[in-house]
Every structure is written in C-alpha cells, then in structure tokens.
Amino acid sequence: MNILIIGSGGRESAFAWKIAQSTLTDKLFIAPGNAGTSAYGENIALGVTDFEGIAAFVLNNDIHLVLVGPEEPLVKGIHDYFLGRDDIRHIPVIGPQQAGAQLEGSKDFSKEFMLRHNIPTAAYRSFNRDTLADGLAYLETQKLPIVLKADGLAAGKGVLICTSLEEAQAELKAMIADAKFGDASSVVVIEEFLTGIELSVFVLTDGHSYKVLPSAKDYKRVGEGDTGLNTGGMGSVSPVPFADEAFLKKVEDRVIIPTIEGLKKDGIPYKGFIFIGLMNTNGEPYVIEYNVRMGDPETESVLPRIESDLVDLLLGVAQENLGEKSFSISSKTAATVVLVAGGYPGHYENGFAITGLENVKESFLFHAGTKSVNGEVQTAGGRVLAVTAMEDTLFDALQQATADAGRIFFDRKYFRRDIGFDLI
Ligand code: AMP
Ligand code: GLY
Numbered sequence: 298m299n300i301l302i303i304g305s306g307g308r309e310s311a312f313a314w315k316i317a318q319s320t321l322t323d324k325l326f327i328a329p330g331n332a333g334t335s336a337y338g339e340n341i342a343l344g345v346t347d348f349e350g351i352a353a354f355v356l357n358n359d360i361h362l363v364l365v366g367p368e369e370p371l372v373k374g375i376h377d378y379f380l381g382r383d384d385i386r387h388i389p390v391i392g393p394q395q396a397g398a399q400l401e402g403s404k405d406f407s408k409e410f411m412l413r414h415n416i417p418t419a420a421y422r423s424f425n426r427d428t429l430a431d432g433l434a435y436l437e438t439q440k441l442p443i444v445l446k447a448d449g450l451a452a453g454k455g456v457l458i459c460t461s462l463e464e465a466q467a468e469l470k471a472m473i474a475d476a477k478f479g480d481a482s483s484v485v486v487i488e489e490f491l492t493g494i495e496l497s498v499f500v501l502t503d504g505h506s507y508k509v510l511p512s513a514k515d516y517k518r519v520g521e522g523d524t525g526l527n528t529g530g531m532g533s534v535s536p537v538p539f540a541d542e543a544f545l546k547k548v549e550d551r552v553i554i555p556t557i558e559g560l561k562k563d564g565i566p567y568k569g570f571i572f573i574g575l576m577n578t579n580g581e582p583y584v585i586e587y588n589v590r591m592g593d594p595e596t597e598s599v600l601p602r603i604e605s606d607l608v609d610l611l612l613g614v615a616q617e618n619l620g621e622k623s624f625s626i627s628s629k630t631a632a633t634v635v636l637v638a639g640g641y642p643g644h645y646e647n648g649f650a651i652t653g654l655e656n657v658k659e660s661f662l663f664h665a666g667t668k669s670v671n672g673e674v675q676t677a678g679g680r681v682l683a684v685t686a687m688e689d690t691l692f693d694a695l696q697q698a699t700a701d702a703g704r705i706f707f708d709r710k711y712f713r714r715d716i717g718f719d720l721i
Contacts, residue, residue: 299324299359300608302338303345303375304366305331307635307665307683308593312364312607313337314663315600319608326358332674333664333682345370348378352385362611365392365569368590372402372450376568389615392569393589397560400571400587404446404455404486407587414559416552418584421488423448429473435487436465442490447472449481453529458490493578495585496537497595498548500556500571501610506620507557508610509549510570511535511602511631513595514720519642521715528642529680532698532716533633534691535598539577539720548575548582556587568614597663597683598631632694633685634702634716638666639709641679649676649708656704659697660686676707692721 300322302312310333316322317337325338328351334340343350345367355363363379365371374395380386392398399406411418424432436443443465447455455478459465472482499510513535519525540548552573560567572588572595591599600607604625613619638645647666651674654662663685666678682705686697695717702712 298322298361298608300326301341301351301355301360301363302327302330302334302366303351303363303370305329305334305345306366306593307663307680308591308596309366310334310663310665310683311597311600312366314661315603315607316364319606321606321608321612324358326354326360328354331664331677332667332669333662335669346373346375348375351375352379352382355385355388360388362608362615363388363390364611365390366590368398368401368450368588371395371398371569371589389568391611391614393567396565397567397569398589401589402450403448404586405448405484408486408488410559410563411584414555414562416555416559416584417582419444419489419491421486423484423486424469424473425484426473429470432469432473432485432487433466436462436469439487440489441465444488444490445469445472446486446488447478447482448484448486449478451478451481453527454478455481491576491578491583491585493576493583494539496540496575496577497592498545498553498573498575499591499595499599500553500573501614501619502557502567502569502571503614503617503619504560504567505557505617507553508619508622508624509545509553511599511626512537512540512545513592513598514717515592515595516713516716519637521713526642528637530592530594531635531637531713533592533594533598534694534717534720535595535602535631537720538691544577544580544582548573552582552584593665594633594635594680594683597633597661597685601631601661601685601687602627602629627687629687629689630691630694631685631687632691632698632717633683634698634712635665635680636682636684636702636705636710636712637680638676638678639711641711645679646709647675647677650674651676651681651705651707653705657684657701660684660701681707681710691717695721
C-alpha cells in the first residue's frame with residue numbers, strides 16, 4: 298500500500314524509518330519531510346494544513362493511508378475534511394477528528410473530560426474575560442506555586458508556573474485582558490501545582506481497543522541539569538526506569554481505560570495516538586496533559602523499541618481490529634539526544650552546512666530541521682537532528698547516543714550531555 302506521512306520533524310523521520318521497514322509498504326511519501334526523510338520515501342512540497350493540496354495529492358497518487366504527525370492539522374480538522382469529501386472519505390486518516398483533537402486543542406475541554414470520567418488530574422478552575430475578577434480573587438485562595446495555562450494551542454509556551462500571588466495575578470491579566478498568547482489565552486485554566494517526576498505514556502487506539510506503546514521521558518529544558526528555557530524537547534529515554542509494572546498498571550486502570558471509555562461515552566470517535574503526560578506523585582499517576590499525536594523527541598525513542606510492524610498496527614486502527622493485532626516491545630533501552638541550533642529556543646540562524654553524518658554508525662539518525670541544498674545537508678530549524686542509541690542498559694544507550702551526537706558538526710551546534718543520566 299501507498300502511505301503519506303504529514304509533517305517534517307524528527308518524529309516524522311522516525312515514522313518514515315519505521316514504515317519503510319514494513320513489507321506492507323509500497324510507496325511512501327512525506328509532506329513536506331526534510332533532508333533525512335528522502336532516504337525512506339519521496340518528499341512532497343505541501344504544507345501540513347494545505348488540506349486541498351493534500352487531497353489532490355492523495356487522489357493522484359493512489360494513497361491508501363494518511364498518518365498525521367503534528368497536532369496543528371488535526372486541531373484544524375484534516376480528518377473531518379477527508380470525511381467530508383466523497384472522493385477521499387474512504388482513505389483512512391490516522392489521527393483524531395476535531396472533536397477528539399480538542400483533548401489537546403483546549404485545556405479547558407481536556408480538564409472537563411478528565412473530571413467527567415474520574416481521571417486523576419490536578420484540581421482546577423477556568424476563567425475568561427467575563428470572569429477575570431473572579432479569577433484574580435480565586436488566586437488569593439490558592440497555594441503557591443500555582444499553574445496558569447492558556448486554553449488553546451500556544452506552541453508549547455502557554456503554561457506558566459507562578460511563585461507569587463502578584464506574579465500570578467499579573468500573568469492572569471496579561472493572558473486574558475492583554476491576549477498574551479493571542480486567542481489561545483482568552484480562556485485560562487488555573488490549576489494546582491503537582492510535585493513529582495514526569496513521564497509520558499503513549500497509546501494507539503481504534504476507538505475501541507488499544508495498545509500501550511513504550512513509555513518515555515523527555516527533557517524539555519534547554520540547559521544541562523534541567524535549567525533554562527523550555528524547548529520542544531532536547532532528548533528522551535524509553536523505557537522510564539521509575540515507571541515499573543505496578544505504576545503502569547495504575548496508569549492503565551485509572552487513566553488509559555477511562556480515557557478510551559470516556560471518549561466512547563461522549564460519542565467522540567478516535568483513531569490515532571494519545572500522548573498522556575503524567576506526573577508520578579509518590580507512585581500515583583496524575584494527568585498533566587493529553588496530546589493527540591506522538592511526542593517529539595519521544596517518538597525517536599519509542600518507535601525503535603516497537604518490534605511489531607507499525608503499518609499492520611495502523612491498518613488495525615483504520616479497520617477497527619487493532620485488538621487482534623500482535624504487538625511486541627524490545628526490552629532494550631533507547632536514548633535520544635537532540636542536536637539543536639545555537640540560540641534555540643530563542644533566535645537562531647539556519648543554513649549552516651552539516652558534516653559528519655556518516656560518522657554515526659551505531660545509532661539511528663533522525664533528521665528534524667534539515668534541508669538539502671544542491672546536495673549539501675544544511676540546518677533548517679531549531680531542532681536539527683535526533684540521535685537514538687539502543688542498548689541493553691540505559692547507561693550504554695546514553696553513552697552511545699551522546700558520543701554519536703559529538704560526531705556530527707555544524708556551526709553553533711549544541712546538545713545536552715546529561716540527558717537521562719539523572720535516572721541512573
Ligand atoms: P503542558 O504544556 O501542559 O505539558 O505543561 C508544560 C509543563 O508544565 C509540563 O511538562 C510540566 O512540567 C509543567 N506543568 C504543567 N502542569 C503542571 C502542574 N499542574 N503541576 C506542575 N507542573 C506542571
Ligand atoms: N516533547 C513534547 C511534545 O512532543 O509535546
């Protein structure tokens with residue numbers, strides 16, 4: 298079958314790498330892809346929200362399945378668009394329709410969903426322009442630190458952890474009255490601060506049955522020792538040593554099953570990935586957030602550990618027989634180190650030549666912000682490359698990935714040398 302992947306990051310590179318290995322795959326296309334994805338398929342110059350262009354491409358190239366990488370096209374309704382057109386509605390899209398994508402697209406929606414279905418999460422209340430005064434008063438009754446979240450998509454920047462009442466009140470005003478995050482902060486969720494250690498659990502579902510994919514931990518801060526600004530993710534490891542069987546059983550019983558059942562009860566169809574951001578608080582799981590896609594760079598650690606044929610699993614999602622598919626996970630540990638452009642997540646430059654890619658022999662190399670210019674691979678984004686090593690132990694995987702990250706060169710290259718070492 299012919300498959301189209303939508304997206305251009307390290308996550309989509311890992312998907313392309315995995316899907317290209319399937320005997321079920323004939324032709325693979327990636328829109329728009331990057332300098333690395335062309336090793337696994339053909340890059341197509343289409344934007345991820347160019348639904349008409351994507352539909353025309355799918356029709357002209359006999360595409361049998363579309364896998365959506367990032368959240369934006371899902372929240373904007375790519376799946377609904379396909380279902381709304383008679384000529385393409387039969388082509389399965391992996392990724393939820395808009396109703397399900399609200400789990401990521403609206404924090405207020407996802408908090409209400411969790412409350413309705415008894416899924417453990419931090420206590421919260423939501424406020425808007427009309428209730429701003431109540432919100433300011435509510436803050437006075439809350440313990441510090443306190444968490445403020447823009448309701449809508451804010452490119453990973455919409456969460457503020459405030460340590461004083463003055464700061465929290467000023468930020469609440471800035472978000473609601475001054476549109477600090479544009480429309481995304483016209484509604485703000487104020488929620489209790491949870492302490493503990495974070496991890497992510499990934500689920501693939503056809504709306505009825507599900508497979509629990511390997512769990513992962515990502516490293517969001519730019520600086521070593523988890524310091525500095527938040528990024529999209531500087532590295533990840535899978536599995537997560539502190540997420541033992543007993544903890545994962547609690548996650549399945551208290552979070553995963555109620556989530557799948559809750560979607561069903563609410564009449565929300567869902568075919569795709571669910572990314573559950575969790576806090577482990579003294580061994581008890583609390584949901585911090587849902588995303589309606591895989592994580593990046595978590596995917597680069599998770600997919601190499603899946604031994605099963607991913608295309609067969611995706612077909613199971615499309616045909617609603619995922620429960621019948623066999624599924625196995627490697628016991629090895631995967632560690633991913635992300636190479637970023639100097640300056641990221643602030644201002645950085647593109648267009649530096651990348652060399653040494655051929656030096657990486659033991660790790661998997663997933664391109665993210667790269668592009669091919671007259672045969673030269675150049676930097677074209679904040680997160681440039683992801684290097685994943687798979688070894689018997691976490692220590693060996695970390696050493697290998699970190700060593701291989703050092704074998705690649707471009708001007709102002711930066712990566713964290715401490716990813717995952719806190720877990721050893
Ligand atoms: P989110 O965009 O919801 O993933 O939030 C970004 C980050 O903020 C999370 O990865 C957590 O580190 C932190 N965070 C979010 N909600 C809470 C909370 N209720 N308590 C503590 N930290 C939080
Ligand atoms: N690495 C976090 C995310 O993909 O949202």
